[in-house]
Amino acid sequence: MMNRRYVPDLPEQNALSEANFLRLEKLLGGLKNSHYDFQWFGRNNEPVQVHAEIIERFKFTSTVNLIKQNSALPKPMDRVQLTIRMYHDARMAEVVTWDSGRQLSGVYPYPNDRMYQIDEKAQANVFLGEWLAHLLRHGVAEREWTPS
Template sequence: MAQCEANYWLLQKLMPASEVRDSWEFAVERAKGRWEVRIQITERMRYTTTVQVFRQDADDSEWLRAPRLTVRLYHDAHLAEVLACEEHRRLNVKYSYPNHKMYQADEKAQFNRFLGEWLRHCLANGHSLHEISLPVR
């Protein structure tokens, strides 16, 4: 739960004005060039928001594709939980091991930790690709 709470606040930092905007794009510097990361709202409800978090690159190789995470933000509880990653739909909290899809017992927790690491990396090494407009006073 602590990881989901941290992910919620990291997403809030990366998604300013989320009540009026639907997407955010960032350039994240790396050793050779940069990645472009996009956060896209796919569903808004009264107490939740669902977003896609993904990297969009032309240089993705076949053996190492950038993940596309589906994340639900629970605004009343201040939590953000990974629901799905690419073909891994509706992740269970815990899996028996071994299982037919060979998921680790803590597969969902690993995706949530990955999301947190990725969001922290975006905050530390990225910059927005959007123009910033300051309110007129």
């Protein structure tokens, strides 16, 4: 049996990063504000809240925290937090941390101490894309705050 090394599919990952940038830009209205709250109703009509906060703004990058809370789910599934870096010049966005953890690596050895999959970062970016697409389809903005 041959042990094959994982090689990321860069064109696929770049396309996903570009799509996620566009989704975030649309959802956050071009990042004019610093805080955004959204809500949709899940199964059994329970509210699912999403809070977005722009925590850093620079000329070429912005960093966004997205936090989803669903009180109908058991802990620890009731809360998911992603930190996303947006690259304005390249028009790409990627997940940099998951649940306030350390920065995600592009490839992980397997097995590893954190039990990450070999392609954990790619999976996190797919998850982000699905989550943003769902939020754009079903989410309702509750309120926005202007930067102080």
